[in-house]
Amino acid sequence: MDQATSSATAHKGVQELDQVVIRFAGDSGDGMQLTGDQFTRTTALMGNDIATFPDFPAEIRAPAGTLPGVSAFQLRFSSFDIHTPGDAPDVLVAMNPAALKVHIKELKKDGILLLNTGSFGALDLKKAKYDADPRSDGSLDGWRVIEVDLEARTKEALANSPLDARAKGRCKNMYALGILYWMFHRDMEPTMKAIAKKFAKKPDIVDANLTAMKAGHAYAETTEVFQTAYEVAPAPMRAGTYRNIMGNQALCLGLVAASKKAGLQIFLGSYPITPASDILHQLSGYKHHGVITFQAEDEIAAVASAIGASYAGCLGVTSTSGPGLALKAEALGLAVMAELPLVVLNVQRAGPSTGMPTKTQQADLLQAMYGRNGESPCVVLAASTPSDAFETAFEAVRIAVTHMVPVVVLSDGYVANGSEPWLLPDVDALPAIDVKFAPEGKPDEKFLPYQRNPKTLARPWAKPGTKGLQHRIGGLEKQDVTGNISYDPANHQHMIDTRAAKVAKVADDLPPLQPIGAMTGDVLVIGWGSTRGAITAATLRLQKAGHAISCVFLRHLNPLPNDLLALMRGFSKVALPELNCGQLAMMLRARYLVDVQSISQVNGQPFKSQELEDRLLAVLKDTKGEAKQ
């Protein structure tokens, strides 16, 4: 605890909380993402468990002060293990009337509303489509409203700064951050360091930001408006070294780690698309790790170049979102046919068509599974949390290069842009990935490009440039072993079966499923991808309430784990919450003839754990009802 906060406690009350949900909301130019990010870093460093959820508009800069221009960042921190960024906020920071209007309905009853009154002029209200000032018409009754004119306070604090009025105004988010740092006993030091580093070449900006933050902190400490500060004790986390991580970052780090363990160079072919572009940005910064990035002319060229790279002996990767995956479909079929390794990262967003690019959804599962012509099986994996994305990317590389098969990794906007503390892995303990390129051929012996490994059915990875391995492959059906073109009916059946069997064999190496809860009971909840946090939270609460409910999460969606059917049979009912119209539920019903109950939501938002709990409770009640009959 720094000196400022300890002196604050001298004359003001301190209340202990076990968790807090804060939402910062303002104009997209107000720096809400940066403010939220700073609070997150500080809080992580102070030992709390934390989960975040940014919610930004699709427009780069919608007209200032309007409803479509509102950008928000929600974070939840706690003294215990948490799984989601929370449903309704305890604290809402609203920088203008538009932010108030969009977010106030979700603020908890009795929650704290910190309102920037400096942006409540007639024009601001009009832009937010308020007929009357909500501060004076009673519509904010029921919340603890704290009014601060952030514009005026920031301007006062920066009276001596050489910056112009506009630049000074931009520091008001730091003033608000200072207030919150006081309210929640946060240390200002990490943010001071981060700002000094970020604007190292602009000392006036650094001074202004830090002055504004300290002034906000002092204001909260000294004025009567703030009566109570809150303390959230550190959470008991597993021992180890942590860093904060976002899903897109983790995918990139997982790829680089796997490439080092496999001794392969990464080639990323990609075309910018929301919300996957950060993968291209991040990997473009890893050239010093040998990573080649190619910003292609379109989605098709992106995957095609990655296939070419894999053919030449690199680890071919392409990153995209749903519409891009649709464009890559034909090329993915080529990778299936040519039996080349390929990793496709699909950060799902709300569809169909352009849909809602900045909103999350899990509706590309069937596209990843079946969205190609012919019988064209790919391995499909899903990342469930930001830190899980590291392991999933690593696993994708392992499968792609050891089984000579394209692997589609499904992430989504929620995993991609959400963040959480990541227990860093022991680098030396990461498993090696065994890659064997075909050795030089012998003179007068014809190289057989489809001579398979009997265990995995993988064909040899034969790098051009290697003597004696000359061969021809392509998208036409080919004779097994020789790779020559073949239209023979029996051979085609055999190759169809073999490509499917090759993918199915991936399941042989998977670890056993580890449900949260007992191996038998009334209801098994199956989840995949980013619903993991909400499902875990809801299941744990129901378990605490005495229900015989367990949950399990699938990283491998194709092939499915061999022990899934036995696990499902241990329960009276199986429930499957997913952010689509029931895609995995349909797959499981078709495959296993098990009565999987779909819990569907497709509104561009993640599940709220409370709502999910209610829906699972209904399934549990249903189970009990049936048992009585």
Add this chain to the structure above:
Amino acid sequence: MTTVDRPVLQKKDFKTDQDVRWCPGCGDYAILNAVQGAFAKLGKQLHETVVISGIGCSSRFPYYMETFGFHTIHGRAPAIATGVKVSNPELDVWVVTGDGDAMSIGGNHFIHAMRRNVGLKILMFNNRIYGLTKGQFSPTSEAGKITKSSPLGSVDYPFSPIALTLGAGGTFIARGVDILGPHLEDLVCQASGHKGTALIEIYQNCNIFNDGAYKGFTDKDVRDDRILYLQHGQPLLFGANKDKGIAFDAGFRPFLVSGADLGKAFVWDETSDTPAPAMALATMSEAEFPVPIGVFRRRDKPNFESRVQAQVAAAKEKKQESLKDLLYAGEIWDVG
């Protein structure tokens, strides 16, 4: 010079054991022959050479070359080849494509390969028709062409692949003809030595669906008067006795010269810093002027793969970072 490591191969060494399945009389046979001849002449090694194709009659080519071969999907060969070349710049990467594959479905990849100057050698067989799908008009078919999909005549205008490539910033642009074997073989040799993207448009006769497309200037009895051989440093002359020439007016419009004016014939410079003369030749009327073949343009420009690899090498030189340092970066903290 033959060594154990780099044996000198014969033309036959580049042939595969697969039956060639083009229609008898197809111009593709002559092109295959010229390419195999050039490869042998250039001392190429089988294992260092990769032939990548898209879809179409021409794209069967890799199956007949005893090198590495990848018969990919429609229009995407330049994109796949870019991935191969950037991943391993040591490989000698050739793309075989057609007027439908490169100009229509794959137009985007074609122009961007040119823009980036990737070290690919692109052989585009132009027969001005869709052959594999049995006879529809292509982007290079003449306006008014009657085909199965244009029974009243095509209302599409064609474009000139050479002009398109000039516009896309191509650095080696040439045209050959299937039946002019030695000339084509020479163009293949020249393209092979070019460091950036090389295009050879090859006029190829489809004797089934567009027979005689180039007869008007390639038949032996008209050839001398109807073909203009571009020769670097030489005036643009044609005719059996080289008694006709082409000159340009101030607006780069071509006109014919002869007799006393023959000296005004434009002296061809394939390395010219302006693409204007090449563009004028690429777009001049086939009816009024002879058809130019040879090298339209050749410019030295650093290629894409070397620039990509140089950035990677420079980044590695500047910053060494262990995997642990990469992961344990930014703000980290210890628990317990």
